[in-house]
Amino acid sequence: MEKVKEALVKLLDKYSVPYTKEDLESELPLQCWRMNRKFVELKKLVTTRIVEDPCLLRFCHLTDEKTALADLLYREFDLCEYVMDDSIAALNAAFTDGRSGSVVVTMKSGVIGSVEVGNQLSSANPEVDRHEIIARRGVASDIVVDTQIPQHSIYLYTDDGVQQFKDTDHELYGLDEKEIEWVRAHFEFLKDKSTAAAHQAQHLHLNKLVEMAFESDKEHKKMAL
Amino acid sequence: MKPVKIAILSLTHGHTRKYFQTLHDNPALDWVAVSAETEEVRDVFYHYGYNTIPCYMSDDEMFDAHPEIEAVVIASANSRHLEQVKNCAKRGIHILSMKIPTFDMNEYAEMMEVVEKSFIVFQIELEMHYNPVVDRMKKLFADKALGKVTSFNATNITLSPVWAFPWQGVPELSYGKRVPLREGDHRFCGGALCDHPHIFDMIRWLTGSDYEYIYAQVGPNIRADIEEEDVILVNGKMKNGVSFLLDPSWSRLEERLKVPAPGWEIFPKRMEVNFNISGEKGVMLVDSFGPNVYHNGAPNDRYTVQYTYFDEWIGLIDEFVDCIRNHKTPMINLAWHKRTIEAVNACYESVRKGQPVYF
Structure with a gap:
């Protein structure tokens, strides 16, 4: 945590953004993944109508057991809403042992989406996620056609095995993708604190959706907001 | 400040x-x-x-x-x-x-x-030095992750900008004068090679060595109606024994737009700077502009790379400001860059002579 705070302070100072000690300690839920450029670009493809009239989302996120299923659902539900600029109106979930499963969501606009989640990936492997938007005109995705896993920028093959690297931010070089998301999210927030209420409201809304998903799984019932 | x-x-x-x-x-x-x-x-x-x-x-x-x-x-x-x-x-x-x-x-x-x-202060815009993937590559070189490097192969391949930036298609404006590529060839110096010095610089920076000799060969143009080279291959050796292959071609076709815009590319990825580097401990594969987001939407419904992580100009400008305010010399200055320009000129000389050129 200290590393990311240090990076945040450096960025705030560089761009002359005012902040207090309390700002750095704030635990406001900021939905940090929205700062990942891949989601910014996917959203842009939708909002600028490069892909026109989306109909179906295919989202997936698989991790090791250190990430709770609820956290995966929280993130992916938020991404459905953020990328589409829409909100989830109903869902039907099917999980097994609280470790893996899927949710079919219906957005207010009528767009439907599958959210595959699981935390049974070996901890020796990197996370796998995929976000695909299928529209009447075009498909957008954060993985390359004809592949199943996210790519990296560098592959180093030596006798020690394969090492993979994905560095995405020169200003924050040395931080991993999630740390960069955290720093960028807090930086953006401190530039414009007026978004605090929206973040808090979204947090409550997402918690409700996650709760509904587990309820849906338990009751074998589609749940609507 | x-x-x-x-x-x-x-x-x-x-x-x-x-x-x-x-x-x-x-x-x-x-x-x-x-x-x-x-x-x-x-x-x-x-x-x-x-x-x-x-x-x-x-x-x-x-x-x-x-x-x-x-x-x-x-x-x-x-x-x-x-x-x-x-x-x-x-x-x-x-x-x-x-x-x-x-x-x-x-x-x-x-x-x-x-x-x-x-x-x-005179700083030269070689923006790859401020690319986060190159940051990592520099660290891996500094850590000697590959041990002794033996070969260094790189691409700097793009679409051709000549329709949007016409001076790049005019030999006098791009190369500085009208010089035939070689005897009997109707084309002139000033094309793809002049647009892509980055890999000629990066090999010097990363290997810490200088060119021993360089060989270049032009192919028939993909775009038959421009008067400069658009595909060219370069290989040779550095003084420390590292062999290299560099591809600085305009080998990705484009729509002939006057202003760059979505749909400019015909090939899905309009620009690529990749490295395949071998050393005594293994191999490194590098894509400086990947991964990305992809789509096949408007305007042309073609599979397209939507560049996603692309912030080189921030670091470049930061260095420029630092050099001005703190009286420093930029990393890429005229003295350093001279050899890179000489290497590009050596490629044209090699094309003209049909043989490697020694430094």
């Missing part, structure tokens, strides 16, 4: 638009003005929405109206650089130059002299 008062000259270089957001956002800069070479160029500039920045139709008119300008980005055809450098040096204005100061080594020497005498 007091913001650097900065301007952009000419606005005709393909990289010009990359600076707009950085000059606008970076609090270390105060973007004062721009000069445009033509009314058409000026209109394109205003199309990007920076309407509060005054645009002048000549450099001198701009400098006279804004004596507070401390630094410029020279964003013009290669053939105009010497004249603009002299004008800035005379006024004590710091310079961020496009990637080719000039291909004429006499002009290059003159530039070095005027820059040295005027004590201005």
Whole structure:
């Protein structure tokens, strides 16, 4: 945590953004993944109508057991809403042992989406996620056609095995993708604190959706907001 | 730190638009003005929405109206650089130059002299040095992750910018003069090779060595109607024994747009800088501009790479400001870059002679 705070302070100072000690300690839920450029670009493809009239989302996120299923659902539900600029109106979930499963969501606009989640990936492997938007005109995705896993920028093959690297931010070089998301999210927030209420409201809304998903799984019932 | 008062000259270089957001956002800069070479160029500039920045139709008119300008980005055809450098040096204005100061080594020497005498900062825009993937590659080299490097193969392949930035298709404006590629060839120097010095620089930087010899071969043009080379392959050896293969071609086809926009590319990825590097401990594969987001939507319904992580201009400008305010010498300065330009010229010499050229 200290590393990311240090990076945040450096960025705030560089761009002359005012902040207090309390700002750095704030635990406001900021939905940090929205700062990942891949989601910014996917959203842009939708909002600028490069892909026109989306109909179906295919989202997936698989991790090791250190990430709770609820956290995966929280993130992916938020991404459905953020990328589409829409909100989830109903869902039907099917999980097994609280470790893996899927949710079919219906957005207010009528767009439907599958959210595959699981935390049974070996901890020796990197996370796998995929976000695909299928529209009447075009498909957008954060993985390359004809592949199943996210790519990296560098592959180093030596006798020690394969090492993979994905560095995405020169200003924050040395931080991993999630740390960069955290720093960028807090930086953006401190530039414009007026978004605090929206973040808090979204947090409550997402918690409700996650709760509904587990309820849906338990009751074998589609749940609507 | 007091913001650097900065301007952009000419606005005709393909990289010009990359600076707009950085000059606008970076609090270390105060973007004062721009000069445009033509009314058409000026209109394109205003199309990007920076309407509060005054645009002048000549450099001198701009400098006279804004004596507070401390630094410029020279964003013009290669053939105009010497004249603009002299004008800035005379006024004590710091310079961020496009990637080719000039291909004429006499002009290059003159530039070095005027820059040295005027004590201005002269930084050359080789933006790959501020790319986060290259940051990692530099670290892996510093850590000797591959042990002794044996071969260094790299691409700097793109679409051709000549339809949007016509000077790049005119040998006199791109290469500085009309020089036939080789006897009996109807084409002239000034094409893809002149557009892609990055890998010629990066191999020097990463291996810490200098060229021993270089061989270059042009192929038949993909675009039969341009008068410069568009596909060219280069190989050779560095003095430390590292063999290399460099591909600086315009080998990705494009729609012939006058202003870059979505749908410019025909091949899905409009620009690639990749490295395949071998060493005694293994192999490194590098994609400096990947991964990304992908789509097959508007305007042409073709599979397209939507560049996703692309922020080189931030670090580049940060270094420029640091050099100005703290009296430092830029990483890529005229003295360092000279050998890279000589290597490009050696490629043309090799094409002409049909044999490797020794340094």
